[in-house]
Amino acid sequence: MCGIVGLFLKTDKYRPELGRLTALMLHEMKERGPDSAGFAIYDEGQPGRTRITLLAENLASGWVDQDWFDTAKKLEGVLGASVDVRVIHDHAVFETDGDGRLARQWIIDNAPELAVLSHGSQIEIFKSVGDPDLVASRYDLASRSGTHAIAHTRMATESAVTTNGSHPFATGANTCLVHNGSLSNHNQLREQLMRKGESFQTENDSEVAAGYLSWRMREGDTIDHALKHALEDLDGFYTFAIGVEDGFAILRDPIACKPAVVAETQDWVAMSSEYRAIAQLPDVEHATLFEPDPGKIYSWSLNS
Amino acid sequence: MSSTFDLSEVSLRELNRSLHEASSGTFRITNPRGAHAVAAGIDADIAVEVDGSVGYYCAGMHQVGSVTVNGNASTGLAENIMSGTVRITGSATMSAGATGNGGLLVIEGNAGARCGISMKGVDIVVGGNVGHMSAFMAQAGNLVVLGDADADLGDSIYEANLFVRGSVASLGTDCVEKEVRLEHIETLKRLLEAAGMSAEPGDFKRYGSARQLYNFHVDDIDAEVQQKVAK
Incomplete structure (x- = not known):
C-alpha cells in the first residue's frame, strides 16, 4: 500500500x-x-545558502549531539566555508554557503553512521519509523x-x-x-x-x-x-x-x-x-x- | 421514517450497523469526507442518500434497496452489487461495479479505470467517459457509456454487452464491434430510462466477445510442441 x-x-x-x-x-x-x-x-530559504538534512539512525549506538558538531567542523575544512548546525532529535540540519553536492558526497563517503536525507537551498526532509502522527510531532511538522x-x-x-x-x-x-x-x-x-x-x-x-x-x-x-x-x-x-x-x-x-x-x-x-x-x-x-x-x-x- | 447520520459525529461502524439493522425507511448521511465502506452491505429495502464524497467500497456488496451519493466515489463503488440501485451524481475512480452480479449502477459523471471489471450480470450506466481496461474479463450484464471509452475496452471479455456512444480509444484482446439488433435497442431504452438519462439508443455502438479465447487452439502452440504432439 x-x-x-x-x-x-x-x-x-x-x-x-x-x-x-x-x-x-x-x-x-x-x-x-x-x-x-x-x-x-x-x-x-536564502539564496546561495545550502541546507543539508542528516539522519543518525542508530542513536542507540552512542551518537551524541557533540558528534554533529565534530562532523560539521570536519566538513567546514572540506568546503572551505562555515557550517551551522541545528539538531532536531535524531536529525540535524547543516547550513552552509559551501557546495551542497560536495558536502553530500563527503558525508556519504566519510560518515557512514549518517544518512544524507536532502540538500538544497529550499528543502528539508525528516523521516522515521513508527506511527506517522508521532513522526510528524517529533519533528514539529505542524509549525512549519x-x-x-x-x-x-x-x-x-x-x-x-x-x-x-x-x-x-x-x-x-x-x-x-x-x-x-x-x-x-x-x-x-x-x-x-x-x-x-x-x-x-x-x-x-x-x-x-x-x-x-x-x-x-x-x-x-x-x-x-x-x-x-x-x-x-x-x-x-x-x-x-x-x-x-x-x-x-x-x-x-x-x-x-x-x-x-x-x-x-x-x-x-x-x-x-x-x-x-x-x-x-x-x-x-x-x-x-x-x-x-x-x-x-x-x-x-x-x-x- | 427518516434518519440522519452526521459522520463527523457518528462512527462509520455505528452508521453501518444502524443501516444493517433497519428493515425500511430512508436515511441521510452527511459529512462522509471520503470515508471508506459507507453504506456497504445493505440487505433491506431502504433508501440511503449520502451528501458529499465517499472513499473506497461505497455500497459494496449491495443486496437490495437504493444508495445515492451526491458527490464522488473512490475505488470499488458498488463492488459485487447483487441487485437494487446505486447512483452517484459525480464521478467514480477505479473499478466501479467490479464483479457486480445484478442490479443497476448509475454514474452520472465519469468512471475511472477498469469500470465493470469482471462484471457478472450488473447493468452499469455511465453519463461521461470510462477509463482504460473497462469491462476487463466481463462475463454478463450491460455497460452503457454515453461518453468515450479509453484504451483496451473489454479485454479478455467472455460475454456482456458494451454500448458506447462516443469514441473507443482501442478494443482489448478478443473484444469486437457487434451488430446492434432490435433487442439491444430495447435493452438500451430500458437502461437509459432506468438511469434517467436522455440519449438516442441508435447512437450507440455495441462491443462484445469474439469468443476466440474460449477454446484451446492447436495453432497457438509453438511448432516444436506441435511436432511432439504429431509423433
Missing part, C-alpha cells in the same frame, strides 16, 4: 500553515502506511511554513522497515520524490545511474527513481522532460509525487493501479492517495477534483 500526500501553495494565503495542513493530510493516510513516515518541506510539502506513510514491501527505507527520497539538490508502488528494474537502473555519477544510500527501489530524476535534471531536463524519460525507463507500478525547487509534479504509470486524486483551488493544489486526506483542506468544497490520467505528467510551478 503506502499513502502519499502533496500540497503545493500557489498563493501566500496558507503558507504560514503549510506544515499544519500537511500534518492533517498525513494523519488521514496513517492506515495506508503505519510502518513509517516522512515529509519534505520547501520554503523560500513554506511553499510546498510532500509526505508519505509507508507499508514496506520491497525493503526492510527502517528509517533509511522511508520516503521521501532525495539525491539531487532540492529534488525529492515519494512513491506508492514497486519498481522491477531498479537494480539495473541503479547500476547505470551509479556509472553516471549518482550515489545511493539504500537498497530501496524508490531511491533509484529519485536518483533517475536528479540525473536527468542535472543533465538539463526540466521536471516535465525528466518525467517523460522516466515513463520510458522505469518499469513497474508507481504513483509519484515529486517536489522540485519551484514546483510540484505527479506521475502515474500507464496501468495506474496505484491510486491518486488531485484537487485544485485558486490558492493550492493538493494530491493524495485518497480523497479523505484532501477533504481536510480549507475551501475544499470549491476545489476542482480529478483523478490523474495514467502515464500523463502533471506539474505546477511557482513561476507560472
Whole structure:
C-alpha cells in the first residue's frame, strides 16, 4: 500500500500553515502506511545558502549531539566555508554557503553512521519509523511554513522497515520524490545511474527513481522532460509525487493501479492517495477534483 | 421514517450497523469526507442518500434497496452489487461495479479505470467517459457509456454487452464491434430510462466477445510442441 500526500501553495494565503495542513493530510493516510513516515518541506530559504538534512539512525549506538558538531567542523575544512548546525532529535540540519553536492558526497563517503536525507537551498526532509502522527510531532511538522510539502506513510514491501527505507527520497539538490508502488528494474537502473555519477544510500527501489530524476535534471531536463524519460525507463507500478525547487509534479504509470486524486483551488493544489486526506483542506468544497490520467505528467510551478 | 447520520459525529461502524439493522425507511448521511465502506452491505429495502464524497467500497456488496451519493466515489463503488440501485451524481475512480452480479449502477459523471471489471450480470450506466481496461474479463450484464471509452475496452471479455456512444480509444484482446439488433435497442431504452438519462439508443455502438479465447487452439502452440504432439 503506502499513502502519499502533496500540497503545493500557489498563493501566500496558507503558507504560514503549510506544515499544519500537511500534518492533517498525513494523519488521514496513517492506515495506508503505519510502518513509517516522512515529509519534505520547501520554503523560500536564502539564496546561495545550502541546507543539508542528516539522519543518525542508530542513536542507540552512542551518537551524541557533540558528534554533529565534530562532523560539521570536519566538513567546514572540506568546503572551505562555515557550517551551522541545528539538531532536531535524531536529525540535524547543516547550513552552509559551501557546495551542497560536495558536502553530500563527503558525508556519504566519510560518515557512514549518517544518512544524507536532502540538500538544497529550499528543502528539508525528516523521516522515521513508527506511527506517522508521532513522526510528524517529533519533528514539529505542524509549525512549519513554506511553499510546498510532500509526505508519505509507508507499508514496506520491497525493503526492510527502517528509517533509511522511508520516503521521501532525495539525491539531487532540492529534488525529492515519494512513491506508492514497486519498481522491477531498479537494480539495473541503479547500476547505470551509479556509472553516471549518482550515489545511493539504500537498497530501496524508490531511491533509484529519485536518483533517475536528479540525473536527468542535472543533465538539463526540466521536471516535465525528466518525467517523460522516466515513463520510458522505469518499469513497474508507481504513483509519484515529486517536489522540485519551484514546483510540484505527479506521475502515474500507464496501468495506474496505484491510486491518486488531485484537487485544485485558486490558492493550492493538493494530491493524495485518497480523497479523505484532501477533504481536510480549507475551501475544499470549491476545489476542482480529478483523478490523474495514467502515464500523463502533471506539474505546477511557482513561476507560472 | 427518516434518519440522519452526521459522520463527523457518528462512527462509520455505528452508521453501518444502524443501516444493517433497519428493515425500511430512508436515511441521510452527511459529512462522509471520503470515508471508506459507507453504506456497504445493505440487505433491506431502504433508501440511503449520502451528501458529499465517499472513499473506497461505497455500497459494496449491495443486496437490495437504493444508495445515492451526491458527490464522488473512490475505488470499488458498488463492488459485487447483487441487485437494487446505486447512483452517484459525480464521478467514480477505479473499478466501479467490479464483479457486480445484478442490479443497476448509475454514474452520472465519469468512471475511472477498469469500470465493470469482471462484471457478472450488473447493468452499469455511465453519463461521461470510462477509463482504460473497462469491462476487463466481463462475463454478463450491460455497460452503457454515453461518453468515450479509453484504451483496451473489454479485454479478455467472455460475454456482456458494451454500448458506447462516443469514441473507443482501442478494443482489448478478443473484444469486437457487434451488430446492434432490435433487442439491444430495447435493452438500451430500458437502461437509459432506468438511469434517467436522455440519449438516442441508435447512437450507440455495441462491443462484445469474439469468443476466440474460449477454446484451446492447436495453432497457438509453438511448432516444436506441435511436432511432439504429431509423433
